[in-house]
Each structure stands twice: as structure tokens, then as C-alpha cells.
Amino acid sequence: MLLQRIFRAVIMGPPGSGKGTVSGRIVKSFGLMHLSSGDLLRANIKAKTELGLLMKSCIDQGQLVPDDVISRLILTEMRNIDQSSWLLDGFPRTVSQAESLDNVYSVDTVINLDVPYQTIKQRLTSRWLHLPSGRVYNIDFNPPKIAGLDDVTGEPLIQRDDDTPETVIRRLKAYENQTQPVLEYYRSKGVLKTFSGTETNQIWPHIQAFLSKKLSPQN
Numbered sequence: 001m002l003l004q005r006i007f008r009a010v011i012m013g014p015p016g017s018g019k020g021t022v023s024g025r026i027v028k029s030f031g032l033m034h035l036s037s038g039d040l041l042r043a044n045i046k047a048k049t050e051l052g053l054l055m056k057s058c059i060d061q062g063q064l065v066p067d068d069v070i071s072r073l074i075l076t077e078m079r080n081i082d083q084s085s086w087l088l089d090g091f092p093r094t095v096s097q098a099e100s101l102d103n104v105y106s107v108d109t110v111i112n113l114d115v116p117y118q119t120i121k122q123r124l125t126s127r128w129l130h131l132p133s134g135r136v137y138n139i140d141f142n143p144p145k146i147a148g149l150d151d152v153t154g155e156p157l158i159q160r161d162d163d164t165p166e167t168v169i170r171r172l173k174a175y176e177n178q179t180q181p182v183l184e185y186y187r188s189k190g191v192l193k194t195f196s197g198t199e200t201n202q203i204w205p206h207i208q209a210f211l212s213k214k215l216s217p218q219n
């Protein structure tokens, strides 16, 4: 039976595992609202908000921003979407963040993308991003129709300041030390579902089939 109630999901995985890419497909197929902590932080940096200016050096160095800052930012933003089914991408990333989320919302499903580190490192240096929408491209995997421009708006694409090879290594370390314990946290709650592979196109049909059992597909 398809559930019509509000569905709350989190997508997890190391940097470059395809969270943004898969989120885009989930939004298109199932109509969930998507909230990405990284997109939100980058929007703050672009707009030169006080928070953005404070967090920029942390992000550029591949470190996590403080738990209280990100939890407040995300939970405030979530008030705008909490009447709909949603998908969180990039949050929670520490056990403390997961507990803050749990205090307000209970998560139905956590989709974990398990992609080998070697695959990831190659992807990130060839990533291009449309900052206002969060749409991601890759020179090898899903290049834009016109080099350097977003397919939908025609606006310029950028490369992220934290996608240099040295910073990617630091982000992977932060993932291992601070984010992997969150997988255990959700496993013990019985909501973790892991999808392993090296190619998004191979992983995606499994995620789609899994979610189809819980949600009505969009027309």
C-alpha cells in the first residue's frame, strides 16, 4: 500500500558519492522537497551573509562547520518545508546533529551511498556546479549541453573552492571520523538502507525501486 503521509528521508554518503545527483533524481521521480546543507552554506557565502563569511574558511579547508551553527540553520530552514515530504542532503553529519534533528522530527529512511574513495577522488576535480539551483555536472559523467553553462538557465557554472585534491582528502577524513558514526546511529534505529556501487546509474534503479514501495511516483 502506498503511504500518503509525510515522508522524511536523509541521504548520506562520503563527499562526491552522488548525494546531490541522486537527490535530483529523487525530487524528479517522487516530488520530495530537497534541502542540502552544503547548498545552503554556499548560498550564504555567495550572498556574503555574516554566517557565510564566518563559515567560508572552515568549508574551504574541508572541515565541518560547528554543530550548533548548522543545526540552527537547517532546522530554521526546515520550518518552510515541514508540511511536505522531504529529503535532507548533507545533514546530519555528526551524531550530535542527528540528535538535534531527532528532537524535532523522526526520520523514516536513511539512504546511504557506499561508493569507494578512489572513485570519488576522480569525480570531484571534474565537477561543475550551478550555484543558485545546486545542479551538478561532471565533464565525464553528465556534461552540460554547452560547456560552462547551466542546461536550464544558461547561467555560468562554477567549480567549488573545496574540490581541490588536498581538500578532498581532508573532507574524506572528516567523513570517516565524524560522519561514519551517524551511520551506526541510524542502523541501530533500523532505518538505514545502504546502496553500494561505483556508478550512480547502477545504484539509482535500486533506490528508485526501494522508494517506490514507500512513496507514490510523480507522473
Ligand code: G5P
Binding pocket: 013, 014, 015, 016, 017, 018, 019, 020, 021, 022, 037, 038, 039, 041, 058, 059, 060, 062, 063, 064, 065, 066, 070, 089, 090, 091, 092, 093, 094, 097, 123, 124, 126, 127, 128, 136, 137, 138, 139, 140, 141, 142, 162, 171, 198, 199, 200, 201
Ligand atoms: P557538501 O556540499 O554537503 P559533500 O562533501 O558532502 O559536500 P558533495 O561534494 O556535495 O558532498 P555529493 O553531493 O555526494 O558530493 O556528490 P555529487 O555532487 O552528486 O557528485 C559528485 C560529482 O560526481 C558530480 O560532478 C557528479 O556529476 C559526478 N557523478 C555522480 N555520479 C557519477 C558517476 O556515476 N560517475 C561519474 N564519473 N561521475 C558521477 O558539504 C560541503 C562542506 O560544507 C560543510 C562542510 O564544510 C563540508 O565539507 N557542511 C557541513 N559542516 C558541518 N555539518 C554539516 N551538516 C555540513 N553540511 C555541509
Ligand code: MG
Binding pocket: 019, 020, 036, 038
Ligand atoms: Mg552535494
